[in-house]
Amino acid sequence: MQENQKPLAQPEEKEGGQNSSTENVKKDFSGLLGSLKTFFGELLDIRSNTDQETTIEHIKNDIPFKGHNSWILICSIFIASVGLNANSTAVVIGAMLISPLMGPILGMGMSIAINDVDTLRRSVKNFLVMVGLSIITAFLFFRFFPLRDESSELLARTAPDIRDVLIAFFGGLALVIARAKKGTIASVIFGVAIATALMPPLCTVGFGLAIGNWEYAMGAMYLFLINTIFIGLATFLVLKILRFPMVRYVNSARRRLISRIASLIAVIVMIPAGYTFFNVWKESRFRNDARKFIHTVVRPYEFSKGGMFLENLSEINYKRDGKSTIELVFMGDEVIPTNVINTWENQKQADYPALKNAELRIVQGGQSDSEQKYNYVHELYESSKKDLLNSAEKIRFLEDEVERLRKLTYNxxxxxxxxxxxxxxxxxxxxxxxxxxxTDFATMDTVPAFTVKWKESASRAQREKEFEKLKNWLQLKTSNDKVEIKQLN
Incomplete structure (x- = not known):
């Protein structure tokens, strides 16, 4: 009986061992999670090494624009304007490094975060002085400087996109975190000054006003406001996360009123920030979908009679009022069939939601006269040259196209x-x-053809002799050995 009972005890021991192993695994896993939590907590913690009093003091000291700061700002604006005018990225970066533009912006974000109305008032006043002084300086430079070319560095600041929003926000985060650290990281501050690029947009505003181009001025000011709002927003969020102490007032009623005003200002700042981000995101989405549509739907179209899709001349125009357009330019002797255009329109509506309300414009040749094509491209080049200065590739393409068509037409x-x-x-x-x-149905060429009708009095020998001389003479005059001469009698 005892021997028979032994096997019955073995499964119980095995089951107890399995439970013990499971519990050990759970304990090890919990310990691993706890270790990872501790590791990442120490890795990403910035509160323990934050010097709140020194940070507030440094930010307040950078707010005023008087004396030295004013002259430094004027000099940096001049340097940035020269760099933008000369299309020199290195000079623009140098101007941004010495520019004191960041102080009032950090002051506004900090004052809202800590409920300091007096600092907010000083920050706003100095911010407006900073903006006004910068624009006036840039305006005077571009107004009286004889060279006012629309360089790519200038034009790049007239059309902000979603990347500018992200750069401003994360640049502001990096800047405030560096400011809050015990022992400020100067290299981070310089890097943020370069990345967020507050100086070039203000110079571009002055340039737009100097040449009377309000579109340039408004686009550049829009970019500057994006940078300002999101740097201020990042400052506000970081100081709230780090739990900077709120400013206390003797009068509790006044403290509550000030707190509510600061909270309202914070909300007011965040509303345009969110609206700006949404608008820029919509534009970025539209342009991305438009490029995908061109690459996947339009570009694969194959011509049967030597047509050509000029992608470099095609334009994507985004308008917030919903009147956006996608203009596709074609050249050649083949007209795009209506059913193909309708198919493209249907695909645009079905597969690209961001392009649903965009107008699809087709600009195409379809003429058999090469001289007309040459004149068209030449006029297009001349009328678009000013707008294409920011893209050397487009200019080279147009020049090559004009030269190619010029060779096809002998004037x-x-x-x-x-x-x-x-x-x-x-x-x-x-x-x-x-x-x-x-054409040999593979390539197309233009041949200068002359006709000659002889006088009845001209003998056969005279005709043969003058015909050879006439042919050689015409080849020399036209610099073309493809010249053909036909005798009409």
Whole structure:
């Protein structure tokens, strides 16, 4: 009986061992999670090394724009304006490093976060002085400086997108965290000054006002406000997370009123920040969908008669009022069929929601006269050159296209040529010229073709002799060995 009972006890021991192993695994896993939590908590903790009093003092000291700071700002604005005018990124970066623009912006974010109305008032006043002084300085430079080219560095500041929002926000986070650390990290402050780029937009505003281009001025000011709002927002959030002490007032009623005003200002600041982010996100989404639509739907279209899609001349125009357009430019002897355009429109509506209300415009050639094509592209180049200065690639493309079409069309001063032919060749009675367009269904070419009708009095020998001389002479005058001459009699 005892021997029979032994096997019955074994499963109980095994089950007890399994439970013990499971509990050990759970304990080890809990310990691992706790270790990871402790590790990352220590790794990302910034409260323990934050010097609140020194941070507030440093930010307040950087707010005023008087004396030295004013002159430093003026000099940095001049340097940035010269750099933008000369299209020199290095000079612009140098101007941003010495610019004291960040002080009042940090002051506004901090004062709202800690309920300090007096500091907020000083920050706003100095911020307005800073903006006004910067714009006036840049305006005077571009107004009276003789060279006012629209460089790519200038034009790049007239159309902000969602990346500018992200740069301003995370740059502001980095700046405030560096300011709050015991022993300020100067390299971080310099890096944020370069990344957020407060100086170039203000210079571009002055440039736009100097040349009377309100679109440039408004676009650049919009970029500057994006940077300002999101740097201030980042400052507000970081100081709230770090639990900076609120300013106390003797009068409790006054303290509550000030606190409510500060909270209201914080909400007011966050509303345009959110609205700006939403608008910029919508524009970025529209442009991304438009580029995808062009690459996946339009570009693969194959022409059967030598047409060409000029992607570099196609334009994506975003308008907040919903009147956005996508303009596609085509050249060649083949017209895009209506059913193909309708298919593109349907695909745009179905597969690209951001483009649903955008107008699809098709600009195409379809003419058989190469001279008309040449004139069209030449006029397009001249009218668009000012807008294309920010893209050397587009300019080179247009110049190559104009040169290619120029070679296809031979412009001959026929009146002068005919007078010379009359003097040199006695047997010629009539003389004619035309451009003949020929194709082998793979390539297309234009051949200068002349016609000659001999006088009845010209003998056969005279005709043969003058024909060879006339051909060689025309090849020399047109610099083209493809010249053809047809005899009409």
């Amino acid at each position: 001959v001063d026929f009146a002068k040529l005919s007078r010379e032919a009359k003097v040199l060749y006695d047997g010629v009675g009539e003389f004619g010229f035309s451009n003949e367009i020929r």
